Amino acid sequence: MKAYPEKQVVISGIGQSEIARPSDKSAMRLTVDAVLAAIADAGLTVADIDGIATWPGKMESDLGFGPVGVGELKEALGIELNWFSGGKETPAQFGAAINAIGAIVAGFARHVVVFRTVHEATSRLQSGLGTALSATRVPDARFQWQLPFGAMSASNWTALYAQRHFHDYGTTREQLAQIALTCRRNAGLNPKAIYRTPLTIEQYLDARMISTPLCLFDCDVPVDCSTAVILSHGDTARDLRQPPIRIEAVGSALRGRDSWDQRADLTSMAAFDAAQMMWNRTDLKPSDIDTAQLYDGFSMLTLLWLEALGFCDKGESGAFVEGGSRIALNGELPINTSGGQLSEGRAHGYGYLHEACLQLRGTAGERQIARPIETAVVGTGGGPLGSCLLLRKN
Amino acid sequence: MTEQLANDAPLPVLTPENQGFWTGGRDGRLMIMRCASCIRYHHPPSPICPHCRSTHVAADAVSGRATVASFTVNHQKWLPDMRVPFVIGLVELVEQPEIRITTNIVNQPVEAAYIGQPVRVIFEDHGDVWLPLFEPDPDA
Numbered sequence: 001m002k003a004y005p006e007k008q009v010v011i012s013g014i015g016q017s018e019i020a021r022p023s024d025k026s027a028m029r030l031t032v033d034a035v036l037a038a039i040a041d042a043g044l045t046v047a048d049i050d051g052i053a054t055w056p057g058k059m060e061s062d063l064g065f066g067p068v069g070v071g072e073l074k075e076a077l078g079i080e081l082n083w084f085s086g087g088k089e090t091p092a093q094f095g096a097a098i099n100a101i102g103a104i105v106a107g108f109a110r111h112v113v114v115f116r117t118v119h120e121a122t123s124r125l126q127s128g129l130g131t132a133l134s135a136t137r138v139p140d141a142r143f144q145w146q147l148p149f150g151a152m153s154a155s156n157w158t159a160l161y162a163q164r165h166f167h168d169y170g171t172t173r174e175q176l177a178q179i180a181l182t183c184r185r186n187a188g189l190n191p192k193a194i195y196r197t198p199l200t201i202e203q204y205l206d207a208r209m210i211s212t213p214l215c216l217f218d219c220d221v222p223v224d225c226s227t228a229v230i231l232s233h234g235d236t237a238r239d240l241r242q243p244p245i246r247i248e249a250v251g252s253a254l255r256g257r258d259s260w261d262q263r264a265d266l267t268s269m270a271a272f273d274a275a276q277m278m279w280n281r282t283d284l285k286p287s288d289i290d291t292a293q294l295y296d297g298f299s300m301l302t303l304l305w306l307e308a309l310g311f312c313d314k315g316e317s318g319a320f321v322e323g324g325s326r327i328a329l330n331g332e333l334p335i336n337t338s339g340g341q342l343s344e345g346r347a348h349g350y351g352y353l354h355e356a357c358l359q360l361r362g363t364a365g366e367r368q369i370a371r372p373i374e375t376a377v378v379g380t381g382g383g384p385l386g387s388c389l390l391l392r393k394n
Numbered sequence: 395m396t397e398q399l400a401n402d403a404p405l406p407v408l409t410p411e412n413q414g415f416w417t418g419g420r421d422g423r424l425m426i427m428r429c430a431s432c433i434r435y436h437h438p439p440s441p442i443c444p445h446c447r448s449t450h451v452a453a454d455a456v457s458g459r460a461t462v463a464s465f466t467v468n469h470q471k472w473l474p475d476m477r478v479p480f481v482i483g484l485v486e487l488v489e490q491p492e493i494r495i496t497t498n499i500v501n502q503p504v505e506a507a508y509i510g511q512p513v514r515v516i517f518e519d520h521g522d523v524w525l526p527l528f529e530p531d532p533d534a
Contacts, residue, residue, distance in 0.1 A: 137407050151468070152403060163464045266484070
């Protein structure tokens with residue numbers, strides 16, 4: 001196997017602010033909480049940090065979604081930077097981490113803070129809307145093909161994939177429900193999770209529809225939260241406080257159309273491209289993976305990630321999760337062990353990375369998977385956005 | 395004034411590339427970018443053909459007949475005055491099924507939409523923009 005350079009990079013520290021709906025803290029304060037926690041966790045000081053990366057960067061047009069940029073964090077902490085990057089035209093949320101990995105192996109920086117902050121609970125309370133997209137003209141030309149028809153949310157766009165998957169493969173709501181039910185069971189063991197009371201299949205099936213076949217419990221829960229990880233060059237390992245977690249492989253490919261509605265196969269998404277690239281850069285196989293933390297902005301996206309990553313065949317994800325035992329905390333492939341975005345809260349991608357590190361360290365508390373965890377795959381994004389990371393104990 | 399079928403959702407900003415698509419309804423025509431060199435359509439509209447990279451592209455009228463590739467019944471009020479439920483459809487053009495349009499399926503009960511349903515375009519006037527909506531095709 002070729003020595004792919006990302007294997008030189010480790011996750012040296014992780015940190016997360018409170019998760020609240022809403023928080024009384026500003027987005028900047030939540031970010032500082034997460035970043036300082038991650039730096040301390042790594043056994044580093046602010047002076048050791050020479051890089052910052054974030055997704056999607058500061059978005060003045062949607063301050064719930066992109067409330068804090070690189071520059072504000074640099075100024076807040078007085079960080080002297082050798083390299084930095086913030087922006088959303090990357091392969092989904094992990095685009096920021098993947099950029100940082102590239103910068104570290106290129107020698108531009110040695111210890112990079114990667115953060116993702118959301119302030120969506122606060123922004124929605126302020127706007128009174130279920131979506132930030134309100135204007136008389138489409139604010140972002142990318143969305144002009146959906147918004148004028150009232151298809152104003154990714155729940156609508158994902159519902160189109162779901163309906164077609166149900167049609168082509170016989171997938172059922174009872175099967176899809178297992179993602180939401182599994183997340184809620186796991187969240188019951190996570191003191192930080194927003195929704196911890198048990199969810200029954202009857203409650204799921206009776207829930208109000210958002211966009212058929214997706215109901216309320218298929219949609220994640222907007223929160224205020226910041227998550228940070230420190231990515232470091234592996235040769236710094238002796239300076240670090242925690243046993244480092246190695247980046248085994250990166251998946252960042254986008255081979256199909258950059259579009260929610262033009263992709264050739266309506267039951268695939270960018271995740272399939274990213275996953276294929278990731279597996280091409282490692283000797284590990286899906287059967288070697290101990291836990292998967294998979295994007296559940298909508299439950300349907302988790303089913304598609306299971307197929308994309310080859311944990312089951314195309315079209316078989318409904319059968320794979322049937323009954324829920326296989327993906328449960330004590331199952332053969334525990335998923336979304338913190339409760340995922342569906343129940344822990346929409347930390348937006350980096351919550352899964354944080355959780356994967358806790359599981360690999362064996363420090364996930366009550367929700368720690370009982371058997372030893374050596375490998376984890378983390379996938380984020382939906383539709384034309386998709387990226388994944390394969391993590392391994394060093 | 396006839397009943398508005400689409401909701402008052404944000405409208406597109408017209409550009410040289412998208413003008414044909416969003417204003418063709420003024421003449422009752424669904425306009426899709428087509429390459430004069432390889433004769434294939436592409437969408438969304440671009441000033442260069444993504445198949446053969448020719449810049450000899452222009453918006454060209456298609457029949458307006460299509461097939462429902464997927465649909466969803468939206469129940470959520472994304473805007474305060476949104477009229478729900480309504481059907482969001484993804485339709486494939488009969489001329490070149492890889493060309494898809496996200497739209498509304500109208501003029502039938504919301505529960506009547508199905509994958510594979512033949513539909514045809516109608517246009518709704520929103521001032522400078524004509525939204526292409528689709529209804530059941532009685533001739534299919």
